Amino acid sequence: MSLRTLLFRFYHNGKLLVRYIKPLQPGHKIEFLTQPPATSSGQGRLSAPAGHPIQTYFQNARKLFVNSLLNRVTNSMASDLRRKTIQQLLYKDNSKPFLAFVGVSLASGTGILTKEDEFEGVCWEIRHAVNNMFDKLVQVETLPDVDDVKVDDIQIGKFIAKGTNAVVYEATFRGVEYALKMMFNYSAASNSHAILKAMSKELLPLRKPLRLNEDMLMNSVENLPPHPNVVVMHFAFTDFVPSIPDSSLIYPSALPARLNPTGGYGRNMSLFILMKKYNTDLRNYLRERCAQLSMHERILLFTQLLEGVTHLNMHRTAHRDLKSDNILLDCSEDNTCPQLVITDFGSSYTNKSGLSMQYSSADIELGGNVALMAPEVALATPGLFSFVNYSKSDAWTAGTVAYEIFGHDNPFYQSARNTDYEVNALPQLNTNVPEVMRRLVAKLLENDPSDRPSAELAATVCQLYLWAPKHWLYGATPSHNEIMQWLLTLTTKVLCTGVSYGGHVRRTFVEYQLISTFLKRAEFRLITNALQYIQRVLTPKPLV
Incomplete structure (x- = not known):
């Protein structure tokens, strides 16, 4: 880039920045971007109480940016999907990624984004929007705070399954059905600290942090954030192993001597985990x-x-x-x-x-x-x-x-x-x-x-096989615009349709959930790499 071009862009962008930062002069009128009120005609103007002009600048830039990209969605439901998605992306609490993205562009002095950067920026916005939706679903699924839960607070039901290290029972807690997993403790001393130290790996997906000194232990363990394809583990606690009907027949050696004097090798206390109840393995x-x-x-x-x-x-x-x-x-x-x-x-x-x-x-x-x-x-x-x-x-x-x-x-x-x-x-x-x-x-x-291939690449290949146009897998590589149009269409369908669980949509809940997990980690380069991998490695080559 020549010195003349650099100075021109610095002058031009600096003038625009000063124009929007300086206080409003009489006669200037700026319409602030806020969520439009619901009206029967749907023709209400965008208006809001006055705010800082720089905020307005970024909000309007954001509107133009998102609108120009959502205009690429051209299917039959495009109009309604675009309108709903603009509300999701513009009016929710997801400004930070966009502001950072625009800020990098302005600071670089280029004035505009390259196609690659633009597409990666949209993927960033997609990830943020879908993650916001997912976080709300996780909040609904997560139990409210519970303190000092013990075995006596849980109604233990029928036996479900037994493994090498644990047994699982049906359980009812506060009127809701769950599964209760009791770990077999043969070696750890019968106190909370020793048990948690020995069995901390079991608690990787735990959603409720442990308390007091147990928190200090868990801080040293990598926590696994919630995910639709990882078990829902609500909370855990330590307590004395209870006497449960038929336990001496199902896992006699894991019982403590006080419950099985002739063949019990387990300790008096163990770890209990309250989980979502699943139907089968x-x-x-x-x-x-x-x-x-x-x-x-x-x-x-x-x-x-x-x-x-x-x-x-x-x-x-x-x-x-x-x-x-x-x-x-x-x-x-x-x-x-x-x-x-x-x-x-x-x-x-x-x-x-x-x-x-x-x-x-x-x-x-x-x-x-x-x-x-x-x-x-x-x-x-x-x-x-x-x-x-x-x-x-x-x-x-x-x-x-x-x-x-x-x-x-x-x-x-x-x-x-x-x-x-x-x-x-x-x-x-x-x-x-x-x-x-x-x-x-x-x-x-x-x-x-x-x-x-890595698990991420293999998962992306499967997602493309399920949802992408079939000719992408066997023909020429699609253009970047075609890929972005497809990606935005998936996003609008998930944000505006997949979150509704009524009627016919509920029948495809797992499919929408699977698409959401893909969009949560969507990167433009990963998608193009997966398409190239399919065509280069996985697609049969025509006979010459």
Whole structure:
């Protein structure tokens, strides 16, 4: 950029800035941007009490910016969707990202944004708008403050399931049905601090912070923010293990000696977690419903699993024990695809610095399920300078679970071994599974993690397969404007339609929720990279 151009832009933008910062002179009239009052004619003017002129400048700039981009949405419902979305984006509390974005543009001296920057800026606004909507839903779903809850405050019902480390019962708390998970405590002393220190990993998704000295302990543990594909864990507490009918038959060795004098090895106190009640786990669901599932439902389940793993990885967490019975399903909506959530974080690894763990001794735990460990984990050897990278290990395990979702036995429970298998020698998925999905699963199971897509890329590929125009997957790469038009259309539908749970919309709740999880992390470069990955790696090449 020449010195003359630089000086001209500095003078021009500086003059505009001074014009809007200086106090209003008599005769000047500026209409402030506020939410229009509801009128029967819908023709009310935008007006508001007087405010600072610089605020008006940014509000009007914001209006022009959002309007110019929403005008790209050209489907039949565009007019109504644009109007509602402008209200969502302009009048809600989401100004900070936009102001920062415009501020960077002004400070750079360019005066206008490049196409790439403009599209990334819109993705920023989309993420912020969808996150605001999601935060409100989380507030509705989260229990109000509860203090000093004990086992006696909860009505324990029927037995649901038992695992290696815990048992789950139906429970009623304040008239609402939940699930109560009681951890098996064989080693931690019977006091809150010792129990929480030993079992803190289980509480990663906890929504209610623990109190007093328990708070101090939890501050050292990475917290996992709420996500539609992570279990809803309301609150946790420690208490004495109660006497429950048939407990001596279901888990006799986990009981304390006071409840099972002849064979109880558990401690007197343990950890209790109140959770949302789910209908079943993925393994039982597939066993009972596999023949009735459509391919669309199977892909929805697989995509939800990848979105859950993506959320974990984004927050520096590796589950390390993914399997179909550690995946729960909410089937409360009849005749629709169930909502999928990841649960049981007792074997997880979390580190704010990243997912590379030092493996200096064979005594260090590598994960829960040896059969479904990624090759780079299963083949790791301990040493002074040895590290295990978990950044793509859960994505590999999700690829093995995909076999079950698409109607096959998991090959790594059968003949395949995660230490010496060949990808090409693994069983082929049925031909009714779309080619893109078959190739994606194969890539997720690559031995070398550098040849494997990340969970985020794989989830984006699935989202594009579900919602993007099909010719994008097999034809020429769409233009940036086409991608942005599609992205804005998805956003307007979610903001203006997906939040309504009445009538026919409720039947597609999981689909809207899945689109929302995609939009919550939408980045323009990620979408274009996923499209290129589909066309370069996953799409069959025509015979020459």
